[in-house]
Amino acid sequence: MVAPIAVSSQNSTLYHNPIYFCDPRSNFVGGFLKGTTTLCLNLKPKQLQTRVLSNVVVASSTSTTSVTTSNASGRFYFNFTGFPFPLGPFLNRSTIRTEAVKGQIWLFEQEQALGFSSVSTNIRMTVIKLKSGGLWVHAPIAPTDECIQLIKELDAPVEYIVLPTFAYEHKIFVGPFSRKFPLAQVWVAPRQWSWPLNLPLEFFGIFRAKTLKDEDLSTPWAGEIEQKVLSSPEVGIGPYVEAAFYHKPSRTLLVTDAVIFVPRQPPECISKESLLASAKNGLAVKILSKGKEVSDEPVIDNKNNRQKGWERMVLQILFLGPSNLLEPNATFGQMSQKLIVSPIVKTLVFNKVPEKVRDWVDSISRDWRFKRIIPAHFAAPINASGSDFRAAFAFLDEFVGDRYATWPSLSLLLSSFKGKAASYFPPDDMRTLSSLDHFLVSVGAVKKTVSGRKQ
Secondary structure, three states, X not given: OOOOOOOOOOOOOOOOXXXXXXXXXXXXXXXXXXXXXXXXXXXXXXXXXXXXXXXXXXXXXXXXXXXXXXXXXXXEOEEEEOOOOOEEOOOEOOOEEEEEEOOOEEEEEEEEEEOOOOOEEEEEEEEEEOOOOOEEEEOOOOOOHHHHHHHHOOOOOEEEEEEOEOOHHHHOOHHXXXXXXXXXXXXXXXXXXXXXXXXXXXXXXXXXXXXOOOOOOOOOOOOOEEEEEEEEEEOOOOEEEEEEEEEOOOOEEEOOOOOEEEOOOOOOOOOHHHHHHHHOOOHHHHHOOOOOOOOOOOOOOOHHHHHHHHHHHHHHHHHOOOOOOOOOHHHHHHHEOOEEOOHHHHHHHHOOOHHHHHHHHHHHHHHOOOOEEEOOOOOOOEEOOHHHHHHXXXXXXXXXXXXXXXXXXXXXXXXXXXXXXXXXXXXXXXXXXXXXXXXHHHOOOOOOEEOOEEO
């Protein structure tokens, strides 16, 4: 997962609004904006005969059916986005569709690589079938021919397309995706912004969009899907914004980057080439090896090396500079199979606005009786309740004021004891991220906020 705020500085580029050329049918012409450039073309090579492959996968103890197509040409998508950290893959994106709730919710996943590095994770779009028979699409992904075909196989029209966050990695595909379904309404999280020029959404190819509002009961899907918007004060040059949704019929909570659940095994959409590249002992491993000798032996394709590649990816995504990439399994074991807040989001965002976050978390866990969570990255669906969700945010207790001082419930204590939630991160692995945070605060790039007061 790419950090949705990365560096909040007046002298830095964030993962926010891109400029792009995306759909060959579009008349939209983009350009260059202070290094935040997107160039993505969804070309249509000659269609080949396809066949469907099905197999059973496990996501957090929930069995689902995975579907993709063998049409390699349908995965072509030329994508070059976001200086200085472009998001790959740049030419080929496989789409995996799984049925999370029978007849109601489907997950669509693609690989997301950080620039030209060997670090990848999955990015997820969630599709819900409404009682009207139409589809409600959460956080669109790249609209490759394969992806669009997998949507059409659901045999229902796309009625609504929802951008639940300000974050760059989820925003870049809304425009090209919506042009594949011109009759669908587009809804976006509030307070969208770009830097250094705060341009309107239309400039970025998102047209006729409506704004999501906190607890808005007037949305056309309000009878089935409720929403709560976290709209924080500015922690740098812009706010953190994320909308959470509750699908009442299936008792499912949808979030974007608020929480994650790192699976032991890599997601199916991440290619073996990416995993093996991450397993190689390159410069990063030599630097982050705790002084141990690093072998230069070639990496062969086997289960152990693919797993090592995945563990190294996870630690770099979570900590930026983990303490030991040579032997990642110990820290990986502490961070996986738990509902957690990403260390990056925790350190650079949520610690800055604890009261806002705590109000949002308490409201979600109090009002919505969900039994599963679907985030936009890593594993999903996750079998989790409101208590599990609150436990992931236990770190906020040290920042909030007296009005939040309440005894934890028995279920919250049990959740923590069973390891379903964790707010403890290994100090050695947090050192790089903490140093970055202290530096950004010291130069005024981000604000240090405790209980709503600047320190």
